[in-house]
Amino acid sequence: MKPFSLLIKPASADCNLRCDYCFYIDHLEKGNNIPRMTVETLEIMIKNYMSTDQNKEFSFGWQGGEPTLMGLDFFKKVVEFQLKYAPPGSSISNGIQTNATMITEELAKFFEEYKFLLGVSLDGPEGLHDYYRKTIGKKPTHALVMRGIEHLKQYGVEFNILTLINKQTVKKAKEIYQYFRDHEFLFHQYIPCVEFNVDGTLKPFSITGEEWGIFLSELFDKWVKEDVKKVSIRLFDSIMQYLISGDYNVCYMQDNCAQYFVVEHDGSVYPCDFFVQDNLLLGNINNSSWEELLNSHTYHNFGNQKSDWNKVCSLCPYLGLCHGDCQKFRYGMSSSGKQLSNLCQGWKIFYTRTLPRFKYIVDNFKKENKISEVYPFKFPKFGRNELCPCASGKKFKSCCGNFRSN
Numbered sequence: 001m002k003p004f005s006l007l008i009k010p011a012s013a014d015c016n017l018r019c020d021y022c023f024y025i026d027h028l029e030k031g032n033n034i035p036r037m038t039v040e041t042l043e044i045m046i047k048n049y050m051s052t053d054q055n056k057e058f059s060f061g062w063q064g065g066e067p068t069l070m071g072l073d074f075f076k077k078v079v080e081f082q083l084k085y086a087p088p089g090s091s092i093s094n095g096i097q098t099n100a101t102m103i104t105e106e107l108a109k110f111f112e113e114y115k116f117l118l119g120v121s122l123d124g125p126e127g128l129h130d131y132y133r134k135t136i137g138k139k140p141t142h143a144l145v146m147r148g149i150e151h152l153k154q155y156g157v158e159f160n161i162l163t164l165i166n167k168q169t170v171k172k173a174k175e176i177y178q179y180f181r182d183h184e185f186l187f188h189q190y191i192p193c194v195e196f197n198v199d200g201t202l203k204p205f206s207i208t209g210e211e212w213g214i215f216l217s218e219l220f221d222k223w224v225k226e227d228v229k230k231v232s233i234r235l236f237d238s239i240m241q242y243l244i245s246g247d248y249n250v251c252y253m254q255d256n257c258a259q260y261f262v263v264e265h266d267g268s269v270y271p272c273d274f275f276v277q278d279n280l281l282l283g284n285i286n287n288s289s290w291e292e293l294l295n296s297h298t299y300h301n302f303g304n305q306k307s308d309w310n311k312v313c314s315l316c317p318y319l320g321l322c323h324g325d326c327q328k329f330r331y332g333m334s335s336s337g338k339q340l341s342n343l344c345q346g347w348k349i350f351y352t353r354t355l356p357r358f359k360y361i362v363d364n365f366k367k368e369n370k371i372s373e374v375y376p377f378k379f380p381k382f383g384r385n386e387l388c389p390c391a392s393g394k395k396f397k398s399c400c401g402n403f404r405s406n
Contacts, residue, residue, distance in 0.1 A: 258303025
C-alpha cells in the first residue's frame with residue numbers, strides 16, 4: 001500500500017475568528033449544528049490508519065477552521081488512541097495549524113510533552129496582520145496570537161510561522177521578514193492568497209502572479225545575504241531538496257495530487273483541502289477501508305489531473321518545479337484545469353531571478369557534506385537579447401538578467 005498522510009478537520013470549518021480572506025467562511029455550518037468529531041469516529045480513524053502499512057511512520061495533521069476549538073480533552077484522546085493502536089517501533093508525528101489565539105499554558109504544556117509541531121498563522125507586524133485577521137466581533141487578533149506564541153515559547157513547543165501573502169502584505173516582503181527575524185522566528189512558510197469570485201475574477205484581497213514573483217524575489221534577496229543557514233523558508237528548502245535529490249516535499253511541485261487524504265469531522269474523506277466538494281467525496285472512514293479509498297477512481301482521477309496541464313507548460317523550462325502548479329490556482333475565468341495557473345508569471349519571475357543562486361548554495365552544500373552527485377536539473381540559459389521568460393515583454397538583459405548576478 002502506498003504510504004499516505006492524513007489532514008484531519010475535527011471541527012470542520014468552524015473557527016473563533018472571521019478573517020476576511022478565509023475561503024472556509026462559505027462552508028460554515030448554519031444554526032445550532034456545530035461540527036465536532038466524535039470520540040467514536042476519532043478512534044475508528046486512528047485505529048484503521050495505524051493498521052495500514054506506512055513503514056511504521058504515521059503522520060497526522062490537524063487543521064480547521066480552528067482545531068483547538070476541540071479542547072485539550074480531545075487531543076488527550078488523540079494521543080491515547082495513537083499509543084493504543086501504534087505497531088511496535090512506530091514513529092508518530094502530529095502537526096496542528098492554528099491561529100494560536102486559544103493556546104493556553106495547559107495546551108502548550110501538553111503539546112510539548114507529546115511533541116506536537118504547530119503552524120501558527122501570523123501575517124507580520126500588527127498593522128498588516130490585523131488588516132484581515134479579525135475576531136467574530138471584528139476586533140484585532142495580533143495581540144492574542146502573540147500571547148499564544150509566548151505560551152508556546154514558555155514550554156518549548158516547536159512551531160512554524162504561516163503567513164498568507166495578500167494584497168496588503170505582498171509589497172512588504174522585507175518588512176515582514178525582518179519582523180520575524182527580530183522575534184527570532186526561524187521557520188517560515190509563505191502562502192499566496194488567490195481566491196476567485198463566481199465570475200472567475202480575483203477577489204480584492206488576492207494577489208497577481210507578478211506580485212507573487214516579485215515578493216518571493218525580494219524575500220530571497222533578504223534571506224540569501226545572511227540567513228541561508230539560520231532561517232528555514234519552506235519553499236526555499238523544497239527547491240534545494242529538489243536540486244540535490246530530485247525529491248519533492250510539497251504537493252504543488254509534484255505531477256500528481258494523490259498525496260494525502262482530508263478527513264472531515266463526520267468521517268467523510270476527500271482528496272484535497274481545497275476541493276472538499278460533493279463530487280469529490282471518496283467515502284467515509286466509518287464504513288470505507290483505506291484500501292478502498294486509495295483505489296477510488298475519483299481519487300486517482302483527481303490526482304492525475306495535475307499532470308493534464310496547459311500545453312504552454314510543456315515548453316516551460318521550469319515545468320519540473322511546479323508541474324502546472326496547484327490545481328486550485330488554475331481555476332478562474334475557465335472551469336478547466338488546463339488553464340494556466342494564476343501564479344504562472346510569478347513563478348517564472350522568481351525562478352529566472354534566483355535559480356542560479358540556488359544552484360550556488362546547493363553546490364556549496366554538496367562540497368561541505370561531501371555529496372558527489374546532485375540531481376541533474378538542467379538550468380535554462382537565456383541570451384541577453386532574448387525576450388525574458390518571465391513574460392514581461394522586455395529583453396532578458398534589461399529584466400530578470402539583472403537579478404541573476406546580484
